Amino acid sequence: MADGHGIALYGAPALPPGFSHLPHVNPDAPKGGRFVDGQVGSFDSLNPHIQQGRVPWQLRFLAYESLMGRSYGEPFTLYGLLAERVEVSDDATQVTYTLHPEARFADGSPVTAADVIWSHEILGREGANGRYRASFLKVTDVEAVGERGVRFTIDAPDRELLMVLGMRPILQKAQFEGDEDAFFQSGTDTIPMTSAPYQITDYDPGRFVELTRDPDYWGADLPFRRGTNNVDVIRMEFFGDATAHFEAFKAGELSTMRETNAAKWARDYDFPAVREGSVTLSEVPHQRPTGMVGLVMNTRRAPFDDWRVREALIQAFNFEYVNGVINGGAQPRITSYYANSPLGLQPGPAEGRVAELLAPHADDLLPGTLEGYELPVTNGEVANRRGLRTATRLLQEAGLTVEDGVLTGPEGPVEIEILLEQGSSEVQSIVDIYVEALKRLGIATAVATVDGAQFKERQNAYDFDMTWYRWGLSLSPGNEQLAYWGPDGVETPGSRNMMGADNPAIVAMIEAMLGAGTQDDYVAAVRALDRVLTAGRYVVPIWHNPVSWIAHDARLTYAADRLPIYGDWIGFQPDLWWFAPE
Template sequence: MTVHRCLTMGSRSARAIAVLLALGPASAAVAESHGVALYGEPALPPDYAHLPHVNPDAPRGGAFSDGQVGSFDSLNPHILQGRVPWQLRFLAYESLLGRSYDEPFTLYGLLAETVELSDDHTQVTFQLHPEARFSDGTPVTPADVIWSFNILGQEGAHGRYRTAFSKVTGLEQVGERGVRFTIDAPDRELLMILGLRPVMKKSQWEEDESAFFRSGLDTIPITTAPYVITDFDAGRYVELSRDEDYWGEDLPFRVGTNNVDTIRMEFFGDATAHFEAFKAGELSTMRETNAAKWARDYDFPAVRAGDVVLSEIPHQRPTGMTGLVMNTRVAPFDDWRVREAMIQAFNFEYIDGVINGGGQPRITSYFDNSPLGMREGPAGGRVAELLAAQSDLLPGTLEGYDFPVTNGRAANRGGLRTATALLQEAGYRVAEGVLTGPEGPVTFEILLQSGSSEVDSIVDIYVEALERLGIEATVSRIDDAQFKERINAYDFDMTYYRWGLSLSPGNEQLAYWGPQGVDTPGTRNLMGASDPAIAAMIEAMLSAQTQEDYVAAIRALDRVLTAGRYVIPIWHNPVSWIAHDAKLKYPADRLPIYGDWIGFQPDIWWFEE
């Protein structure tokens, strides 16, 4: 077996993390800069040649094919309706600024040649690059930027865009190529986020703007990105080709990126078909998330022959949260004691052993695995000060919260005893083997998206444990479209979900667990969290004037979320496991701190004979 393992970070990435944790005030105004950082200055100078984590000499060519389980019926990733290949948002659209994944939160000019922030952090002005063009050859104008922002603030657009829309009080063209945003209160992070909004061609939609919000495959978007959609078959594949006339070919931000000629996204009905297609050589790459499968299933002929390479790519990004989320909008999950009982009944060590061979660590908090994660034990310093100002904090917030640890045996008697005691404290009793509360027998539905055998196995084991508590849990497995519709409407009791978090959290945290998401459909606040302490910690994070206060606010937020007991977490991967065509290369000697993340594959990979 040929195994390519890259398990160490370079000193440059270590320095980037040190910058994240450095103390000191945010910089003042940025005048006509090539980029902007949340704190301090961009690491790269105005005359930088390329991003530090790319190979500037990477050859061009080749066809990259990736697979995913599911289907699609839309090519518009910006609206609530329909199912869309998630990669299109990043491969087929560009924004005013682009993210450097080797810095926690620094943005460099892309469609915008320069960016300027006002001294009071209530205005940002972008000057469009004079060469910026759509794929049909027409120039990108301030009118396109303004229209794109306004259309994404309407009902029907994805909820992640509307929070920023509500805070912008002014949007105007400045000069020939300038666009200026004005917001209602100082917020440097929000001003930066505005530079990441996708820019679309106004004239393609302005005759019938309602068409923008309709799911379908009738309209192929005209965009500015290096790749354009050139072929698709509904529900089966989407193919993108590198635009030979791409306007930004020589931009330093694009050097060493977008090296493959063709990107093809294949769709499969289940995970088994997906894996078999990769083994048969129909796909270029395969991400594995299961430790046991990585150790057991990747010894097939192509690996032994050296045609497929196994790469392990480390990262320093937060774990985020993955697991079974409980909807606090409905009983019995509106009681934290019930949620804690559900956590106690989940025998993590046993399930991890069955599915992963015990090879993957548990997620212990939302920002675990990163410098932003809460620290063990009681809160101290600035974190304690922020939390002390809040009332009605749940147990574990200040003193520290730890998920239960079992002996790994199937019975989990200790966990079930603790769960039973908590349920009794909350007013529930077992009568004739059935857990009964104020509203009668306790039953609830676990809603799952069909296609994942791993998630099915996790839930099947868990349902057996719930039966021992006298709880009847039914499992509903539905297709992608139904699942998305019900999730957007918060029509579930418990479901499996994943929140990815970055090293630069900001305004998106409001969409994840802010109070507006309790009732507004389509946000990622699936649990319905409405704790005022969450909003207060997000506000403290957004208004922080130093790195010290920023990190403290995130660690305090991490404590409030974790002690909220909204999710029964499973495991995370401190490394990414990628099996790939041996001719498909990546810059292993200069990995970004985000590792295998958005902007990594296929963006900076290349084919080499």
């Protein structure tokens, strides 16, 4: 049984017992200051753990603590937070977390094993967020051990799941005892009691939420916390649209602004505060996977169930031209799901352990999986003649021909509806250019732009031909990959398997990843999975940012010489930032 101060998915944690602080923080960062962030949208709930309501997404990470804390300087390593020790059984079916004797809620009461057990049980119920329920379904037993221990037993060996159980938010049982239904009621009347460094101290539904650093926070001197949570006040302001958001930042009402568009970063950030030096422009590199962003094709429907049609639709997308129009050509294309990271597929034919993993599934692999698959590259001219010629040939091979200017198949004219959500002018511009290209193939394309509620409802029901979607992927993929690409999502509503991928090779690569005994085997399995997904041709991908562009108050700073591998990610701003003394 492994017993220690931390736990890594593979091997041992990089930091030894008794470490003084995380390597990517400034342990001597001064405390103080008021950090104001902006968001476009609104909110009507302060409970991020349930399905109902709209919640400021930062609350889950700023206002709640878990047994273990994640180090974003390592792909997947956890160190003690509410728990001071963790023990994993040799067969990876049990984990025991021992609570820190000083762990306290904001009201001063101790965090107990009963609180931990109750938190997991209530988050595992219907009505709680699905990501909590899915993992708790695999827990066969949870029990108190001794005075401060909690032991989880799961139904099959799964080290990653045992780690995930240590990352669930811990709430106070006494707050909802006798009225647990109140926990699931969306609204702003009840704020769950937590043990976190910040507590919600003021809010106005739909307008702002303000959190204040607890001066009596129990864990201020923990090695995991040293040098973090430096600002005194964190305030989240909400705006009706992106223009109002940006103007508020330019006027000095906000402390920070993230930009995702290269052309805007180059063009729109030369306002007076930047020239005068009161606003600093920072570029923060990272090694996170690109994930996948773009137009996903629904293979549950014809003709998208034919890979040649999907490849034709990818060939018709003139990325270089679209990138030039939208970004001035500055942003690189997403080339695979795990690109930009150590987990991404390697160019050319599959080799070594990757080839070994894929070989038994050759009959289920599309062309390019083993040999190597690359997205088309155009000359950047609007015509994209070569791409459209290739697309036409592929459509013909799939049994589709142009008759009187209309692409026609056995069931008649090919008509496509692209489902979009209201509010993104950039996405609309991308799709408008794409629709013109599809017309040249004889494809009649309608664009359905709907409000957020209808958009979510239709995506959950897979009621679309093509739709805009984003998968954010991490450096530590695990069980969630089955929810993203597994067979249950082909028919079960509400999964993230938007494309309806139903390939046994995908499941086999995920199982190889989850069962890997070494880091090398784990990386090989993810790279093999990346090949199967990419050559599946499920998505027309766009671009990614290998750096994060952050404009911010010049007094705000961070340790630029010791960035974590995740770069600007959850737990970076404002967690690691500080206000320099006047």
